Amino acid sequence: MRDRGEVAFLGSGSYRWHAMAPLIDVDYADLTDAQLDDAILAGRLRERVVDVSEETVLARRRRGHQRLHELTLRNYAGCCAVCDIGDRQLLVASHVVRWADDFDARGRLDNCLCLCQPHDALFEYGYWGMHDDGSLIVRDPIPWRGIRVLLAGPPRFRMPQSHPPAPLFLQQHRYRHALGAR
Numbered sequence: 001m002r003d004r005g006e007v008a009f010l011g012s013g014s015y016r017w018h019a020m021a022p023l024i025d026v027d028y029a030d031l032t033d034a035q036l037d038d039a040i041l042a043g044r045l046r047e048r049v050v051d052v053s054e055e056t057v058l059a060r061r062r063r064g065h066q067r068l069h070e071l072t073l074r075n076y077a078g079c080c081a082v083c084d085i086g087d088r089q090l091l092v093a094s095h096v097v098r099w100a101d102d103f104d105a106r107g108r109l110d111n112c113l114c115l116c117q118p119h120d121a122l123f124e125y126g127y128w129g130m131h132d133d134g135s136l137i138v139r140d141p142i143p144w145r146g147i148r149v150l151l152a153g154p155p156r157f158r159m160p161q162s163h164p165p166a167p168l169f170l171q172q173h174r175y176r177h178a179l180g181a182r
Contacts, residue, residue: 036067041163043108068107069093075160076114082128082136082155085116094120096169098176109163118150126177127151132167134159137179 072093079086094115097105105111115123122128127147129137134157142148174180 033067037071040068040071040107040109043110068109068112071109072112072114075109075112075163076158077161079114079158080116080119081113081158081160082119083116087116090116092117092120094123096165097172098124101172105169108166110166111169113165114160119155122147122150123173126173126179128155129174129177129179130157130165130170131174132170134164137174139177139179 069092073088073091078088078091080091085091091114093112095106096111096113099106102111113123119128127139127142128151131137136155136157138151138155142151
């Protein structure tokens with residue numbers, strides 16, 4: 001049920017049921033930070049493509065982005081999930097399923113990883129990915145020494161405090177980049 005988005009894992013064996021709860025369009029709803037956080041944590045925040053000239057919509061969307069970024073960093077204890085970088089200026093809320101590919105996945109915490117900028121770029125371009133259990137897949141061969149150094153080790157993925165990456169999103173990422181089946 002969690003993988004289908006019907007319940008959200010809250011930690012310590014607790015779940016929140018939200019299968020019947022409607023999605024919330026951040027573009028049209030004037031939400032407080034607490035309401036935004038609840039919608040993100042429940043996997044109910046949605047962003048649609050609307051007329052970009054509407055300033056109110058852009059301001060609401062920007063607030064939604066900021067809250068998603070903050071909750072993602074908090075979910076990963078303020079550190080890149082692949083290395084030890086904890087400088088907030090270098091951390092991003094990286095989407096597993098790309099922004100343009102799935103409107104409804106945009107505001108979902110289980111579609112976000114906290115990554116440093118180098119690991120985010122390498123993830124986005126398919127130099128590495130993950131199996132459903134969090135074990136990493138590193139593209140082989142990698143012709144550039146600098147990238148090999150960043151992915152040496154092999155790197156390990158640290159699971160978040162709650163809202164781990166959804167297997168469906170990880171599968172879509174692996175498929176998009178032709179990363180090994182397992």
